Amino acid sequence: MRSIWTGSVSFGLINIPIKMFSAVQESSLDMDMLDKKDHANIKFKRVNEDTGKEVDFSNIVKGYMVDDKYVILEDSDFEAADAIKTKTIDIESFVLEKEIQSIYYEQPYYLEPDKGAMNAYGLLRDALQASGKVGVTRFVLRNKESLAILKPYKNVIVLNKIRFEQEIRATDDLKLPPISKSATKEMDMAEKLIDQLTEKFDITGFKDEYTEKLLDIIKKKAKGKIQKASPKLKVVHKQSDDLMSMLKASLETKKKKSS
Numbered sequence: 001m002r003s004i005w006t007g008s009v010s011f012g013l014i015n016i017p018i019k020m021f022s023a024v025q026e027s028s029l030d031m032d033m034l035d036k037k038d039h040a041n042i043k044f045k046r047v048n049e050d051t052g053k054e055v056d057f058s059n060i061v062k063g064y065m066v067d068d069k070y071v072i073l074e075d076s077d078f079e080a081a082d083a084i085k086t087k088t089i090d091i092e093s094f095v096l097e098k099e100i101q102s103i104y105y106e107q108p109y110y111l112e113p114d115k116g117a118m119n120a121y122g123l124l125r126d127a128l129q130a131s132g133k134v135g136v137t138r139f140v141l142r143n144k145e146s147l148a149i150l151k152p153y154k155n156v157i158v159l160n161k162i163r164f165e166q167e168i169r170a171t172d173d174l175k176l177p178p179i180s181k182s183a184t185k186e187m188d189m190a191e192k193l194i195d196q197l198t199e200k201f202d203i204t205g206f207k208d209e210y211t212e213k214l215l216d217i218i219k220k221k222a223k224g225k226i227q228k229a230s231p232k233l234k235v236v237h238k239q240s241d242d243l244m245s246m247l248k249a250s251l252e253t254k255k256k257k258s259s
């Protein structure tokens with residue numbers, strides 16, 4: 001793995017030099033875009049809007065439009081906005097992880113201790129584990145301030161970027177049913193179905209089956225085999241259906257599978 005950011009974690013008066021690595025990798029297949037006519041590879045270029053000529057990445061700068069003119073920003077300008085946050089992950093507080101809604105979670109990263117930071121790193125990791133809490137922090141990555149939490153995962157500290165409240169869209173424009181404030185027979189039956197289907201979560205039991213099947217189709221096509229017609233999707237629920245009857249049938253189906 002190649003580090004994407006270096007800096008330090010500030011924990012009280014303790015400063016822990018770290019390197020940051022991406023914690024995830026895509027499971028989807030890497031598809032190339034091709035010309036439909038001759039299957040030639042499609043290339044994307046950075047082109048000057050006025051001249052139409054390609055521009056080398058080293059000659060590209062960043063600008064912000066003010067009064068119809070661009071203000072060009074240098075690397076020093078980004079650091080000047082907050083030099084500390086561009087190099088330091090400062091823990092501002094500790095909270096219970098369950099207090100953070102899942103909609104806020106964005107991207108996880110592994111933190112590795114840099115030279116001479118093993119003991120301090122281990123202390124923070126183990127203290128987080130013992131407390132059952134996560135550290136809330138803000139830092140700057142790729143010229144954007146990010147909110148994040150620090151938490152232990154196995155033997156590593158994970159920094160998980162989370163979104164700011166202002167980045168979450170309101171639900172006002174969505175057409176949604178009102179929240180039921182009274183118990184109903186359907187609600188009671190739905191809760192029973194939830195209880196019946198409740199089990200301990202085990203991530204190892206879930207695989208990316210779609211990508212696996214798609215890769216199988218690709219291999220068969222490469223050998224000249226013709227793919228069978230896709231199965232038609234069936235409508236399994238309509239607004240007019242009797243929810244109580246369907247809930248009862250669902251409970252019975254689960255019982256038959258278990259026996």
